[in-house]
Amino acid sequence: MAKYLLLKHYRGAPASVNDVPMDQWTPEELSAHVQYMEDFAARLEGTGEFVDSQALSPEGTFVRYDGEGRSPVTDGPFAETKDLIAGWMVIDVETYERALELAGELSAAPGAGGKPIHEWLEVRPFLAAPPTITE
Amino acid sequence: MDEALLRTLTPTVIGILVRRGADFAAAEDAVQDALVEAVRVWPDDPPRDPKGWLVAVAWRKFLDAARADTSRRRREVLVEGEPMPDPGEVVDDTLQLYFLCAHPSLTPASAVALTLRAVGGLTTRQIAQAYLVPEATMAQRISRAKRTVSGVRFNQPGDVATVLRVLYLVFNEGYSGDIDLAGEAIRLTRQLAAKAKHEEVAGLLALMLLHHARRPARTRPDGSLVPLAEQDRSLWDTRLIAEGVDVLQAALTRDRLGEFQAQAAIAALHADARTAEETDWVQIVEWYDELVRLTDSPVARLNRAVAVGEADGLRAGLAALAGLDPALPRHAAVAAYLHERDGDPVTAARLYAEAARSAPSLPERDHLTRQAARLNAQLRS
Structure with a gap:
């Protein structure tokens, strides 16, 4: 098994095919979307492939060390930042192909007009623990 | 196997060990070990006297641990030499535990974790699940908290306000996993109310009961939130509402108002309305005025603006909102x-x-x- 991060962006990914902001959907379309996401996670729990799912607030601040005895420097939020991560799902699957298949399904969540959003998700493999046998 | 009984006995047994001379941290560890053993042994071999069994096993665990720790050898001799007081004489140990676990030197998160373990009798694993952190992280948080309060004398009177703050956090925050934190907070507050005659303890208990009563109506089957005005009031738990109102009224007659009583009074007025339209917004505004006077909290002012909008018209509500910082949450x-x-x-x-x-x-x-x-x-x- 290998773990993959399915990343969802507020900004920075190529535009979705069905690209309508959520507050322009109907309440029924919103319900259908939320239901789809819950069913998807429940199904992966059922197959033993679900690890974690979290959502992030859009607000963020950059922080860095500023030397001994000084408070860290903060900066931002930067309106022009290219990438803005909205949340993720972590899955633990047999193959890379399975990770792509699941990301494809997640991207098909219904949006405006009840049609799939075709949202671009980023699939990133986790770096694994080193193997014991190397030769 | 009665887990509820086990959990109720937890603070009493810790108190007895402390009376016998164990320090709080060691007593608390020993009782956790005894609880784990009870969960293993009781299903096949239930004890006739559960409390006596727990005291005996926890005391043995304590002595084993003290013996294993050579640096503690001298104190162990001291402990074993002391006469053991009759556990029957012990009256207020549980109350002392509440104070210790909510000691002002602890951070809120530490106080919450320690209270749930030592007073609530939950295991570290259960607490970790409820707050979505790894078990090892929660174990560290608890042992650091115990070190922080290690110098506090057990029989020192504490501040009820800090205990209430902790119980309020347990009720209001945390994820719903296997453990129903809101239900647990009510159990612990009820137990506290039985031991400490204090208006604000009653106020907090009433507040919890009145909000818990609405729980079945607060979310739809799909998990989405239902605002108060749209809730199906037939789903409200009338038994909890009646109890909450009784507890609150008894507290209010003592005429020592505090923020939890004021919040409970607002919740009681909502509970009293058969439909959203029947809500007595004028009285609710008066209670918000009390709450603002008591706490000077911007959140109370924000909620007051909604009530003013209902009582005196929307323009008045928007005017009440106009003076508040737009950066306020919600x-x-x-x-x-x-x-x-x-x-x-x-x-x-x-x-x-x-x-x-x-x-x-x-x-x-x-x-x-x-x-x-x-x-x-x-x-x-």
Whole structure:
């Protein structure tokens, strides 16, 4: 098994095919979307492939060390930042192909007009623990 | 196997060990070990005297641990040499435990964890699950908390206000896993109310009962939030409401008002209305005025603006809102609500979408996005 991060962006990914902001959907379309996401996670729990799912607030601040005895420097939020991560799902699957298949399904969540959003998700493999046998 | 009984006995048994000379940290560890053994042994071999069994096993665990730790050898001799007081004489150990676990030197998160373990009798694993952190992290948080309070004398009187703050946090925050934190907070507050005659303990208990009563109506089957005005009031738990109102009334007659009694009074007025339209908003505004006077809390002022909007008209509500800092949590949501009622759906939709972006939880974000979507759909048609 290998773990993959399915990343969802507020900004920075190529535009979705069905690209309508959520507050322009109907309440029924919103319900259908939320239901789809819950069913998807429940199904992966059922197959033993679900690890974690979290959502992030859009607000963020950059922080860095500023030397001994000084408070860290903060900066931002930067309106022009290219990438803005909205949340993720972590899955633990047999193959890379399975990770792509699941990301494809997640991207098909219904949006405006009840049609799939075709949202671009980023699939990133986790770096694994080193193997014991190397030769 | 009666887990509820085990959990109720936990603080009593810790108290008895402390009376016998164990320090709090060692007593608490020994009782956790005894609880784990009880869970293993009791199903096949239930004891006739569960409390006596727990005391005996926990004391043995304590002595084993003290013996294993050579640096503690001298104190162990001292402990074994002391006469053991009759556990029957012990009256207020549980109350002392509440004070110790909510000691002002602890951070709120540490006080919550320690209270749930030492007073609530939950295992570290259960507490970790309830707050979505790894078990090892929670174990560290608890042992650090125990080190922090190690110098505090057990029989020192504490401040009820700090205990109430901790119980309020347990009720109001945390994820619902296997452990029902809201139910656990009510159990612990009820137990505290039985031991400490204090108006604000009663006030907090009433507040919890009145809010817990609405729980079945607060979410739809799909998990989405239902605002108070739209809740199916037939789903409210009338038994909990009646108890909450009784507890609150008894507290109010003592005429020592505090913030929890004022909040409970507001909840009681909502509970008293058979429909949203029957709500006595004028009285609710008066209680918010009390709450603002008692706490000077900006959050209370924000909620007061909603009540003023209902009692004195939306323009008055928006005027009450105008003086408040827009950076306040949920400010945009309140503004959106008042603007919609005032007949300005365009502003309301914009504010709901803004509120959704800064929502602190997913259910709230979904709810606020839905409100924006509802208004935008109306505006299109």
